[in-house]
Amino acid sequence: xxxxxxxxxxxxxxxxxxxxxxxxxxxxxxxxxxxxxxxxxxxxxxxxxxxxxxxxxxxxxxxxxxxxxxxxxxxxxxxxxxxxxxxxxxxxxxxxxxxxxxxxxxxxxxxxxxxxxxxxxxxxxxxxxxxxxxxxxxxxxxxxxxxxxxxxxxxxxxxxxxxxxxxxxxxxxxxxxxxxxxxxxxxxxxxxxxxxxxxxxxxxxxxxxxxxxxxxxxxxxxxxxxxxxxxxxxxxxxxxxxxxxxxxxxxxxxxxxxxxxxxxxxxxxxxxxxxxxxxxxxxxxxxxxxxxxxxxxxxxxxxxxxxxxxxxxxxxxxxxxxxxxxxxxxxxxxxxxxxxxxxxxxxxxxxxxxxxxxxxxxxxxxxxxxxxxxxxxxxxxxxxxxxxxxxxxxxxxxxxx
Amino acid sequence: xxxxxxxxxxxxxxxxxxxxxxxxxxxxxxxxxxxxxxxxxxxxxxxxxxxxxxxxxxxxxxxxxxxxxxxxxxxxxxxxxxxxxxxxxxxxxxxxxxxxxxxxxxxxxxxxxxxxxxxxxxxxxxxxxxxxxxxxxxxxxxxxxxxxxxxxxxxxxxxxxxxxxxxxxxxxxxxxxxxxxxxxxxxxxxxxxxxxxxxxxxxxxxxxxxxxxxxxxxxxxxxxxxxxxxxxxxxxxxxxxxxxxxxxxxxxxx
Numbered sequence: 001x002x003x004x005x006x007x008x009x010x011x012x013x014x015x016x017x018x019x020x021x022x023x024x025x026x027x028x029x030x031x032x033x034x035x036x037x038x039x040x041x042x043x044x045x046x047x048x049x050x051x052x053x054x055x056x057x058x059x060x061x062x063x064x065x066x067x068x069x070x071x072x073x074x075x076x077x078x079x080x081x082x083x084x085x086x087x088x089x090x091x092x093x094x095x096x097x098x099x100x101x102x103x104x105x106x107x108x109x110x111x112x113x114x115x116x117x118x119x120x121x122x123x124x125x126x127x128x129x130x131x132x133x134x135x136x137x138x139x140x141x142x143x144x145x146x147x148x149x150x151x152x153x154x155x156x157x158x159x160x161x162x163x164x165x166x167x168x169x170x171x172x173x174x175x176x177x178x179x180x181x182x183x184x185x186x187x188x189x190x191x192x193x194x195x196x197x198x199x200x201x202x203x204x205x206x207x208x209x210x211x212x213x214x215x216x217x218x219x220x221x222x223x224x225x226x227x228x229x230x231x232x233x234x235x236x237x238x239x240x241x242x243x244x245x246x247x248x249x250x251x252x253x254x255x256x257x258x259x260x261x262x263x264x265x266x267x268x269x270x271x272x273x274x275x276x277x278x279x280x281x282x283x284x285x286x287x288x289x290x291x292x293x294x295x296x297x298x299x300x301x302x303x304x305x306x307x308x309x310x311x312x313x314x315x316x317x318x319x320x321x322x323x324x325x326x327x328x329x330x331x332x333x334x335x336x337x338x339x340x341x342x343x344x345x346x347x348x349x350x351x352x353x354x355x356x357x358x359x360x361x362x363x364x365x366x367x368x369x370x371x372x373x374x375x376x377x378x379x380x381x382x383x384x385x386x387x388x389x390x391x392x393x394x395x396x397x398x399x400x401x
Numbered sequence: 402x403x404x405x406x407x408x409x410x411x412x413x414x415x416x417x418x419x420x421x422x423x424x425x426x427x428x429x430x431x432x433x434x435x436x437x438x439x440x441x442x443x444x445x446x447x448x449x450x451x452x453x454x455x456x457x458x459x460x461x462x463x464x465x466x467x468x469x470x471x472x473x474x475x476x477x478x479x480x481x482x483x484x485x486x487x488x489x490x491x492x493x494x495x496x497x498x499x500x501x502x503x504x505x506x507x508x509x510x511x512x513x514x515x516x517x518x519x520x521x522x523x524x525x526x527x528x529x530x531x532x533x534x535x536x537x538x539x540x541x542x543x544x545x546x547x548x549x550x551x552x553x554x555x556x557x558x559x560x561x562x563x564x565x566x567x568x569x570x571x572x573x574x575x576x577x578x579x580x581x582x583x584x585x586x587x588x589x590x591x592x593x594x595x596x597x598x599x600x601x602x603x604x605x606x607x608x609x610x611x612x613x614x615x616x617x618x619x620x621x622x623x624x625x626x627x628x629x630x631x632x633x634x635x636x637x638x639x640x641x642x643x644x645x646x647x648x649x650x651x652x653x654x655x
Contacts, residue, residue: 316488
């Protein structure tokens with residue numbers, strides 16, 4: 001096959017009708033541009049959500065206490081007094097568990113040197129920063145010894161620092177919670193807002209034992225954070241926790257709930273994935289329309305160039321040569337259109353990213369898919385006209401007016 | 402088998418089945434044409450000369466009979482094989498020139514080489530096309546497009562295109578039909594020159610004037626050959642052109 005000659009002929013034929021070629025390509029350009037643009041924007045959004053979810057910590061399992069029903073009073077997860085520190089310690093002994101933190105939450109008014117601030121006070125274990133994938137910016141996390149001794153040590157978030165110690169180094173300073181002095185031993189690195197719009201840095205973390213005995217005098221914890229060794233063992237660890245707690249609580253009915261981060265991530269990303277499928281579907285329809293445009297123009301072109309086909313056949317072009325020539329023309333149209341569409345779609349999403357500050361992901365996989373599918377559309381829509389051209393009788397074609 | 406037969410037709414028939422009636426366009430033609438001949442095939446419309454021309458040109462197959470072209474039996478070949486035969490052995494010159502529009506003279510002449518079974522290198526294509534254009538006296542106009550050329554020049558490009566694959570046979574279908582008398586004589590001069598160099602030419606025409614530049618006349622009627630004889634009073638294009646110019650000068654002088 002003389003592919004290079006055919007490519008040259010196709011290129012010449014397309015250049016001869018520049019305006020028409022461009023308009024024909026427009027369908028593909030818009031279709032591919034829409035695919036690339038929408039995919040890079042929606043996958044940017046998905047990526048952002050995934051980042052936020054993973055900022056909650058990796059391979060993290062959360063054990064909530066069950067629904068709370070006492071007489072006529074009812075409450076949601078975490079309100080029933082069913083989980084204890086002993087449960088957490090038992091979980092820590094399970095296989096593939098690398099970190100456990102019993103969690104106690106409360107809102108308190110925190111005072112420091114004439115300033116005060118209402119914030120979330122969390123009781124946690126020293127594993128907490130590791131579980132939440134959260135680094136300590138300054139100072140250090142309190143220790144197991146602090147937990148055992150009900151130490152009045154605290155690690156604070158950046159927002160609390162900004163509110164209570166605007167111009168000072170907070171390390172070594174004292175804050176008062178319920179009139180008890182807590183020594184600040186560390187500052188958590190800024191983490192920003194979570195998925196639900198809460199400021200994660202607006203927090204004070206103290207040893208859970210101190211929280212339960214000195215601040216709230218509770219005997220149960222709200223939930224237990226557990227970190228599995230990796231994502232692969234997360235399901236087995238989850239099952240082990242369920243079995244363990246069922247035995248420990250001696251209850252037939254499960255009075256707790258075990259959730260992991262992956263489930264949460266799946267729930268949140270399902271929406272944006274559905275969105276990107278929808279957009280890709282719309283774009284695919286416009287690609288098909290673009291293909292019909294190419295077929296239409298190729299049919300016109302074959303009729304218009306019947307004479308040329310006759311001449312080529314008279315000087316020795318085989319039917320296959322004519323077929324390939326028109327097929328290459330159609331594929332060239334759609335492939336160039338696809339390339340322009342990819343560039344256009346990327347440019348569009350970069351502009352959006354630049355001016356609107358939306359996250360954008362360059363979808364290399366989709367680029368390849370878009371290019372290949374536009375070439376395939378070229379072949380499919382070009383085949384019938386090309387086949388029609390190749391079936392012409394040379395004598396009739398030569399005398400076509 | 403003798404190889405100096407360029408064409409050997411043996412009892413060729415062609416019947417078209419169109420609707421109810423069968424049309425016998427060619428009814429048993431036998432014809433031998435040797436290398437170096439210059440033959441005019443003549444006849445009125447409906448005489449079967451176009452059908453015969455299409456079969457000689459391997460554009461169509463006879464329904465009956467045998468056709469040897471340059472030693473190859475063409476009458477039983479399939480479409481692709483016929484295309485290859487046209488590419489290698491036949492050069493076509495048409496009444497309406499049939500050049501590709503918006504394509505330079507050189508590219509038009511290169512076109513048949515794109516369909517050669519053996520790949521011809523680009524520089525060789527260019528060289529052969531340039532040589533062919535020089536042979537018909539258009540070396541200077543290689544980059545002109547057909548709409549920038551006169552009718553006679555366009556027909557010269559078409560002749561160059563027909564020659565570029567060094568065919569065994571040059572087949573011309575009413576080559577002067579769209580040209581004025583002076584240009585017609587010029588084109589016949591080109592043919593005579595090529596024939597003098599040994600190229601076999603078959604020309605279909607209905608003009609007796611034009612046929613007189615050839616060496617042999619074959620006249621068809623109702624699908625059969627009625628006359629096949631050498632041209633007695635053969636014209637020489639150069640002389641005729643000289644006479645025409647003198648006559649024109651005389652008119653201007655008068």
